[in-house]
Amino acid sequence: MAKQINVALIGNPNTGKTSVFNRLTGLNQKVGNYPGITVEKKQGTCTLSRSLKAHIIDLPGTYSLNASSLDENVVIELLLNKNDKDFPDVAIVVSEIENLKRNLLLFTQIKDLGIPTILAVNMADRMERKAISLDVERLEQKLETKIALISSRKNTGFDTLKELITNHATISTKPCLNASAIAPEYFDRLRKVFPNQDLYKLWLVITQDVNFGKLERKELQGVASFKTESESTLKRLQQKETIARYQFINGVLKETLTIDTANAKDLRSRLDRVLIHKVWGYFIFFGILLLMFQAIFDWSSYPMDFIDSTFASLSEWMKTTLPPGDFTNLIAEGIIPGLGGIVIFIPQIAFLFFFISILEESGYMSRVVFLMDRIMRRFGLSGKSVVPLVSGTACAIPAIMATRNIENWKERLITILVTPFTTCSARLPVYLIIIALVIPEGRVLGIFSYQGLTLMFLYLLGFGAAIFSAYLLDKILKIKTKTFFVVEMPNYKLPMPKNVLITVIEKTKSFVLGAGKIILAISIILWVLASYGPGDFNKAEAIVTQENVTNNLSEEELETKIASFKLENSYIGILGKAIEPAVRPLGYDWKIGIALISSFAAREVFVGTLATIYSVGSEDEKTIKNRMAAEVNPVLGTPLFNFASGISLLLFYAFAMQCMSTLAVVKKETNSWKWPMWQLFAMSAIAYVVALGAYQLLK
Amino acid sequence: MLTIASLKKGQRAIIKEFSIDVVPLKLLEMGCLPGNEIALVQTAPFQDPLYLNINGSHLAIRKETAAQIEIELIP
Numbered sequence: 001m002a003k004q005i006n007v008a009l010i011g012n013p014n015t016g017k018t019s020v021f022n023r024l025t026g027l028n029q030k031v032g033n034y035p036g037i038t039v040e041k042k043q044g045t046c047t048l049s050r051s052l053k054a055h056i057i058d059l060p061g062t063y064s065l066n067a068s069s070l071d072e073n074v075v076i077e078l079l080l081n082k083n084d085k086d087f088p089d090v091a092i093v094v095s096e097i098e099n100l101k102r103n104l105l106l107f108t109q110i111k112d113l114g115i116p117t118i119l120a121v122n123m124a125d126r127m128e129r130k131a132i133s134l135d136v137e138r139l140e141q142k143l144e145t146k147i148a149l150i151s152s153r154k155n156t157g158f159d160t161l162k163e164l165i166t167n168h169a170t171i172s173t174k175p176c177l178n179a180s181a182i183a184p185e186y187f188d189r190l191r192k193v194f195p196n197q198d199l200y201k202l203w204l205v206i207t208q209d210v211n212f213g214k215l216e217r218k219e220l221q222g223v224a225s226f227k228t229e230s231e232s233t234l235k236r237l238q239q240k241e242t243i244a245r246y247q248f249i250n251g252v253l254k255e256t257l258t259i260d261t262a263n264a265k266d267l268r269s270r271l272d273r274v275l276i277h278k279v280w281g282y283f284i285f286f287g288i289l290l291l292m293f294q295a296i297f298d299w300s301s302y303p304m305d306f307i308d309s310t311f312a313s314l315s316e317w318m319k320t321t322l323p324p325g326d327f328t329n330l331i332a333e334g335i336i337p338g339l340g341g342i343v344i345f346i347p348q349i350a351f352l353f354f355f356i357s358i359l360e361e362s363g364y365m366s367r368v369v370f371l372m373d374r375i376m377r378r379f380g381l382s383g384k385s386v387v388p389l390v391s392g393t394a395c396a397i398p399a400i401m402a403t404r405n406i407e408n409w410k411e412r413l414i415t416i417l418v419t420p421f422t423t424c425s426a427r428l429p430v431y432l433i434i435i436a437l438v439i440p441e442g443r444v445l446g447i448f449s450y451q452g453l454t455l456m457f458l459y460l461l462g463f464g465a466a467i468f469s470a471y472l473l474d475k476i477l478k479i480k481t482k483t484f485f486v487v488e489m490p491n492y493k494l495p496m497p498k499n500v501l502i503t504v505i506e507k508t509k510s511f512v513l514g515a516g517k518i519i520l521a522i523s524i525i526l527w528v529l530a531s532y533g534p535g536d537f538n539k540a541e542a543i544v545t546q547e548n549v550t551n552n553l554s555e556e557e558l559e560t561k562i563a564s565f566k567l568e569n570s571y572i573g574i575l576g577k578a579i580e581p582a583v584r585p586l587g588y589d590w591k592i593g594i595a596l597i598s599s600f601a602a603r604e605v606f607v608g609t610l611a612t613i614y615s616v617g618s619e620d621e622k623t624i625k626n627r628m629a630a631e632v633n634p635v636l637g638t639p640l641f642n643f644a645s646g647i648s649l650l651l652f653y654a655f656a657m658q659c660m661s662t663l664a665v666v667k668k669e670t671n672s673w674k675w676p677m678w679q680l681f682a683m684s685a686i687a688y689v690v691a692l693g694a695y696q697l698l699k
Numbered sequence: 700m701l702t703i704a705s706l707k708k709g710q711r712a713i714i715k716e717f718s719i720d721v722v723p724l725k726l727l728e729m730g731c732l733p734g735n736e737i738a739l740v741q742t743a744p745f746q747d748p749l750y751l752n753i754n755g756s757h758l759a760i761r762k763e764t765a766a767q768i769e770i771e772l773i774p
Binding site for chain 2: 269
């Protein structure tokens with residue numbers, strides 16, 4: 001078997017680090033989470049030679065080793081922990097030719113840890129056009145390292161880079177900066193207390209407490225007690241360190257890098273003039289949102305219909321092919337529709353991430369943050385929250401996955417928690433049928449129909465609920481997170497198709513494998529509850545046939561009556577009846593109770609469930625509507641779907657968290673059951689109270 | 700006191716000393732160091748955040764942070 005070495009890819013954001021990772025590993029990559037936290041862990045393998053393989057970790061982008069977020073903390077935790085199985089044999093610092101000075105800050109810090117460190121200078125293909133020249137040999141001497149000029153876009157320089165990885169043992173591990181020069185006296189004292197430790201590592205451990213949080217420090221026990229300096233002194237020393245590093249870098253680059261600044265008037269300023277213009281900027285952004293919305297709402301309906309009908313016919317085929325029995329029913333009615341319920345989301349997820357990765361790759365997403373920050377920060381949201389909130393109007397599943405791009409954990413969590421309030425497309429069929437039932441036809445000023453206005457009001461209500469609860473959560477949630485705002489405005493770049501494709505595949509895969517399991521499990525449970533029952537359930541055919549013996553029904557009519565009877569006596573029917581006392585104050589009966597419970601599979605199931613209960617035998621909207629209009633409230637003797645109960649039902653659907661797929665995705669994205677459960681109870685409680693209030697006021 | 704927040708579009712300046720207690724380290728690491736040249740590229744609508752060019756690096760920061768960093772104008 002080939003020997004394997006660990007390689008860590010480290011770099012500033014926007015240096016094309018992930019493209020380098022994609023070039024090195026291709027599709028041999030695995031994306032997971034770091035244990036216990038929600039930071040993405042990307043790893044892959046690359047064959048260097050017949051006898052040597054590299055296990056490559058793409059560490060989160062960071063500007064330095066002074067972590068200010070969970071993502072950045074992952075980098076330093078790994079680099080300080082020699083016992084970690086992923087501890088790198090060699091580190092590659094990915095930098096970008098146009099921001100080399102800033103990128104080198106991180107390089108010097110990594111090198112000072114005593115890890116062999118290769119410098120990969122990316123986007124080398126732009127040097128000529130930007131009139132930049134770099135004396136590589138001289139720079140290698142000055143930094144005491146090996147350098148590879150690469151271009152992930154043009155796929156050049158990777159052979160050199162692989163060669164350098166193979167020969168990593170020859171790279172000097174001498175530090176760039178004498179750390180103790182920052183504060184000689186302080187470091188002298190440190191050395192006396194910990195004579196056998198690396199001073200720079202000690203320094204990092206001590207200052208991490210100031211910056212972010214606890215580090216794994218088995219090796220460096222007792223450091224926490226060594227705290228003789230105040231926080232602000234330590235901060236000042238960190239500032240000194242940063243300045244000292246920049247002085248070193250400036251000295252090195254003065255002799256090796258020349259940039260002709262005459263080329264400054266470039267693509268950036270021309271595009272910026274339009275894209276972040278105070279009027280056109282918003283126009284263009286909303287235009288792009290509209291396009292994304294169109295894609296996930298409209299274009300994806302074609303593949304979705306196809307998936308729907310394919311799984312339906314597959315289920316039908318199974319039923320006719322396999323011998324009848326419980327096992328066949330489980331496969332044909334439980335498992336296959338459950339799988340279909342996962343696959344159905346793929347088109348929307350793929351479309352959304354296609355657009356998002358283009359926005360991120362091109363550098364436009366930073367401009368969105370710049371444009372939206374002022375508006376969104378008031379609600380504790382990020383400028384990037386706009387994308388999930390708007391795409392939530394199609395479906396909350398891809399929208400919640402899209403929050404991955406929000407760096408700040410608190411802003412991300414709030415966005416995840418409030419996105420399900422936006423009116424998703426699964427609510428639409430429910431809204432439409434109830435509006436048609438209870439909102440009178442007619443127009444305001446002869447133009448706007450009452451029904452249309454109600455629908456619009458429900459959409460606005462969804463957005464309003466999301467924004468308002470974000471505001472509240474921002475006040476309530478106590479999460480340690482950076483409070484300041486610094487956003488890099490990267491150069492505009494043409495997105496690389498390979499990177500876009502890998503993102504789309506990766507997101508789809510992680511949804512199917514991550515949230516998919518939970519969705520399948522819950523949908524099978526729901527199916528079992530609806531398809532089995534005690535007592536009368538098993539004698540349904542005999543009972544219904546007996547009852548209708550004089551009614552002279554056709555076989556079809558009889559069958560729908562039996563289905564209705566079965567549902568009523570199934571476990572889910574029993575549950576529906578059991579919750580009736582709880583939903584009666586909202587103006588519902590047990591039949592609506594059943595529909596509410598089965599809505600958990602997907603909200604639009606409401607309509608189909610009522611169709612079965614009322615034994616309509618068709619999902620045609622008109623038929624169901626007529627049947628619903630005829631339904632009488634058993635207690636009051638008035639129509640069950642009247643204005644009060646209709647409004648109450650609309651409001652219930654607007655606020656309630658009734659979607660198991662959303663819960664599954666929230667579980668996956670927050671890496672715990674705490675937040676989805678919290679969401680389920682809070683949203684259901686709000687829905688209940690609001691619906692109760694509305695019904696009691698209006699009845 | 701002249702700070703980054705009072706820069707006008709297109710004006711250039713040199714960053715003077717500032718207090719690390721109010722300015723995040725991250726900003727320093729991204730190149731916002733005393734002695735470096737700074738220019739205001741553009742402001743977002745409502746004059747906040749500010750889009751800056753600091754020694755060739757482009758960043759956006761909020762006005763409240765910008766008001767903490769003293770500058771000296773380059774005539």
